[in-house]
Amino acid sequence: MREPSDTAVALGRLRAARVLPRSEDPGALRRLQAAAGRGGRTLVQVSHQGGPGLVLGWLEGSEPACGPDTGVERRLAPPTVRLTLAACLRACWPDPDRDPFPGQPASEGQVLAALAALDPARLHALGDDEGVGGAERHRKSALRQLRAAGFLDPEADQIRLGPAVALWTDADIGVLRRSYGRLPVAPEPQGGRL
Amino acid sequence: MSQERLFEEDPEAQERDALMRRVAAFVAPVAEDAGAVASDAVSLDVADAIYQAFGDLDADGGLTRADLATACADVCDAATFANRFELFCRLGMLLPVRDKAHQVRHVFNPTSAAALLVFERLAESGGVQEIMTLLDRTRAGLRSGVVCREQVAGNLARARRAFAVYADHLSRMVRVCPLEELIAERRHHRDTEVLLEDARDVVRLVAERFPDLAAAGQRLVGEALRYSAVVGLFIERLLDAAAAQRDFSMLDEEQYRTAALTASRDDLAVVFARTVFDPPSLWIDPESVIDAVDTFSPRPASPRRPPRPPDLPPGPDPIDQARERADAARRRRMRTAEDLLQGGDEADLTSRVRVAGWPAAAQLIAALLATAADQKLPYMVELRNALLVDPDAPVTHLTPAILHRSVPDTRPAPETLHERQGTRDA
Numbered sequence: 001m002r003e004p005s006d007t008a009v010a011l012g013r014l015r016a017a018r019v020l021p022r023s024e025d026p027g028a029l030r031r032l033q034a035a036a037g038r039g040g041r042t043l044v045q046v047s048h049q050g051g052p053g054l055v056l057g058w059l060e061g062s063e064p065a066c067g068p069d070t071g072v073e074r075r076l077a078p079p080t081v082r083l084t085l086a087a088c089l090r091a092c093w094p095d096p097d098r099d100p101f102p103g104q105p106a107s108e109g110q111v112l113a114a115l116a117a118l119d120p121a122r123l124h125a126l127g128d129d130e131g132v133g134g135a136e137r138h139r140k141s142a143l144r145q146l147r148a149a150g151f152l153d154p155e156a157d158q159i160r161l162g163p164a165v166a167l168w169t170d171a172d173i174g175v176l177r178r179s180y181g182r183l184p185v186a187p188e189p190q191g192g193r194l
Numbered sequence: 195m196s197q198e199r200l201f202e203e204d205p206e207a208q209e210r211d212a213l214m215r216r217v218a219a220f221v222a223p224v225a226e227d228a229g230a231v232a233s234d235a236v237s238l239d240v241a242d243a244i245y246q247a248f249g250d251l252d253a254d255g256g257l258t259r260a261d262l263a264t265a266c267a268d269v270c271d272a273a274t275f276a277n278r279f280e281l282f283c284r285l286g287m288l289l290p291v292r293d294k295a296h297q298v299r300h301v302f303n304p305t306s307a308a309a310l311l312v313f314e315r316l317a318e319s320g321g322v323q324e325i326m327t328l329l330d331r332t333r334a335g336l337r338s339g340v341v342c343r344e345q346v347a348g349n350l351a352r353a354r355r356a357f358a359v360y361a362d363h364l365s366r367m368v369r370v371c372p373l374e375e376l377i378a379e380r381r382h383h384r385d386t387e388v389l390l391e392d393a394r395d396v397v398r399l400v401a402e403r404f405p406d407l408a409a410a411g412q413r414l415v416g417e418a419l420r421y422s423a424v425v426g427l428f429i430e431r432l433l434d435a436a437a438a439q440r441d442f443s444m445l446d447e448e449q450y451r452t453a454a455l456t457a458s459r460d461d462l463a464v465v466f467a468r469t470v471f472d473p474p475s476l477w478i479d480p481e482s483v484i485d486a487v488d489t490f491s492p493r494p495a496s497p498r499r500p501p502r503p504p505d506l507p508p509g510p511d512p513i514d515q516a517r518e519r520a521d522a523a524r525r526r527r528m529r530t531a532e533d534l535l536q537g538g539d540e541a542d543l544t545s546r547v548r549v550a551g552w553p554a555a556a557q558l559i560a561a562l563l564a565t566a567a568d569q570k571l572p573y574m575v576e577l578r579n580a581l582l583v584d585p586d587a588p589v590t591h592l593t594p595a596i597l598h599r600s601v602p603d604t605r606p607a608p609e610t611l612h613e614r615q616g617t618r619d620a
Contacts, residue, residue, distance in 0.1 A: 004468075011470075012470035015470050015471075015472055016470050016471065016472070016473065017473075018472075018473055074477035075476060075477055076476075076477050076478070076482060077476040077477065077478045077482070079485075079486045079489055080486075081476065081478070082478055082482055082483050082485070082486035083483075083486040083487065083489075083490060085478060085483055086483050086484075086486060086487050089483070118490055145476060146476075148473075148474065149474070149475045149476040149478075150473075150475070151476075151478060164475075164478075168479070168480060172479060172480045173480070175480040175481055175484060176480045176483065176484070179484045179487060182484075182487050183487060184487070184490070
C-alpha cells in the first residue's frame with residue numbers, strides 16, 4: 001500500500017489531535033494549508049502551550065449542514081454543559097469589547113461559584129439539582145466534557161478557553177456580546193465595612 | 195460526469211462481450227473455423243427470444259416465421275432476424291412442420307434449448323457449476339448404487355481435470371490479467387468451499403464403495419485444494435487492489451454483512467487502522483449557550499408600544515357621524531316630550547296612549563322611557579301601579595303614565611373615547 005505523504009500525515013494528526021504546535025517550516029505550513037483547503041478546511045492559528053498552535057476550521061460554505069435530510073447529525077451538549085460553558089466564558093472573558101479567545105485564566109472555584117449562585121428552582125428545570133454535592137459533581141463533569149471537546153484548554157490547570165472557542169466567527173461572538181450581561185457570574189464577595 | 199467516466203465502456207456491454215468470449219471457448223472443440231461463433235451477443239438474444247416465444251405463446255403445432263419475427267421485434271431489426279432465422283433453420287435449431295402446402299410452422303429443437311440453458315449457466319457461474327453438477331451426480335449414483343466402478347473412475351478423472359484447468363486458468367489471470375478482468379471473473383468462484391467439501395464427500399464415498407479408486411480420489415482432492423489455494427490468491431489480489439483504491443464495491447454486500455457478524459473486533463478494526471477520526475466532540479454554538487442561559491433566566495420582556503392604528507379611510511369620520519346621529523335622536527326625543535308637556539311641567543299620557551292604538555302606543559311608551567333614561571334630558575316618566583282594562587278600546591290593557599319635567603342631571607356623563615381624544619387634541 002502506498003505510504004501517505006508527510007502533509008497527509010500532518011493533516012491527519014491535526015485532525016485527530018484537534019490542536020498542534022504550528023510548524024516552523026514555511027513550506028510544510030503552505031502545503032498543509034493547501035491540503036486543508038482541498039478538503040474545505042482552513043488552518044486557524046491559536047495559542048497553544050505558550051506558543052503558536054493550529055486548529056482546523058471550515059472554509060466559509062464548506063461546513064456540512066446538519067439536518068434530517070443531510071445525513072449529518074450533531075449531538076447538542078446538554079443544558080448543564082452549555083450553562084457551565086456560559087459561566088466559563090463570563091469568567092475568562094472580562095472585556096466583551098475584545099475577542100473571548102484566548103481571554104484570561106479563571107479558577108474552577110470562580111466558575112463553580114457562578115453556577116452555584118443560580119436560582120435552584122430554575123436549575124431544577126435543567127436537571128441540575130441533585131443536592132449540593134450532586135450539582136457540583138455534575139458541573140465538574142461538565143468541565144471535563146468541555147475540556148475533552150476543546151471548548152476549554154485540556155492542558156491548563158486553571159479554566160482557560162479552548163481552541164473550539166477560537167473557531168467561532170464574528171457573528172457567533174456577536175450573539176454572545178449581546179447577551180454578555182446575562183452570562184452567569186460569581187457573586188462579589190461580601191466584605192464588612194468599618 | 196468526469197471525462198474518464200465518459201469514456202468508460204458500458205459494464206453491461208463488457209459483461210456481454212465476456213459471455214461471448216466464453217461461448218466461443220465453449221464451442222471451440224467443435225468449431226470449423228475461428229468465425230464459427232458470432233462475435234455479437236445479439237445472435238444469442240434472438241435465439242433466446244425465439245425460445246421464450248415457444249415457451250410463452252400458444253405454440254401447439256409450432257410457430258410461423260411471422261410469429262417469430264413479431265416475438266423478436268424488440269431484440270433486432272428485420273434484416274438481422276431474417277439472417278438469424280435462416281441460420282437457425284439450417285443448423286436445425288428450428289425444425290419445420292409442414293401441415294399446409296403454403297404455410298410452414300416451426301418447432302424448437304430441445305438440444306438447442308439445453309444449449310441455451312448451458313450458456314445461461316456460463317454467464318452466471320462461468321462453468322464452475324459443471325464441476326459441482328458432476329460431483330453431485332457421482333455422489334447420488336454412489337449412494338443409490340447405480341454407478342459402476344468405470345463410471346466413477348471416469349467422473350473422478352473428469353472432475354480432477356476440470357479442477358486443474360480452472361486452477362491453471364485462475365493462476366494465469368492472477369499473474370497477467372488487469373484488475374477489471376479479475377473483477378468480472380470473481381463471481382464465478384464463490385462456491386470454492388462448497389466444491390471442496392463436495393469433492394471430499396465424494397472421495398469418502400468412493401473409498402467405501404471402491405477402495406481401489408482411493409488414490410484417484412486423493413488426486414481429485416489434491417487438485418481441488420490447488421484450485422482452492424489459487425482462488426485464495428485471486429481474492430487476495432482483489433482485496434489488495436480494493437484496499438489500495440478504497441473501493442468497497444469489490445465485495446458483495448452479503449460478504450460485508452458476514453464479516454460484520456462473524457469477524458473479531460480486532461479484525462474489523464484493521465479495516466480502519468489507517469483512517470483518521472475526529473476526536474469525540476460536543477456541538478455547542480453561541481446560540482445554544484444563550485438558549486441554556488435563557489432556560490435559567492428568561493430574557494426580560496422588552497417594553498412594547500401598542501400597534502399603530504391604521505390610517506382612517508377617506509371620507510367623513512365615522513365617530514363624528516355616530517355622535518351626530520346620537521344628537522339628532524336626542525333632539526327628536528326632546529321635541530316629542532315638549533309636544534306632550536305643552537309648556538307645562540307635567541302631562542298625563544294615559545288617554546294619549548289609549549287612543550294611539552297598537553303598535554303606536556308601545557312605540558310612544560318606548561320613546562318616552564328612552565327619553566327619561568337620557569341623563570342629558572330633563573324628563574322623567576312615572577308609571578302607576580294601576581291597570582286599566584277596556585276590551586273595546588284600541589289598547590285593552592293600559593298602565594297610567596305621567597311625563598314630568600325634572601331638574602336636569604348635572605352629573606358629568608361618562609367620558610367617551612371621542613370626547614377624550616378631542617380633549618387631548620385641544
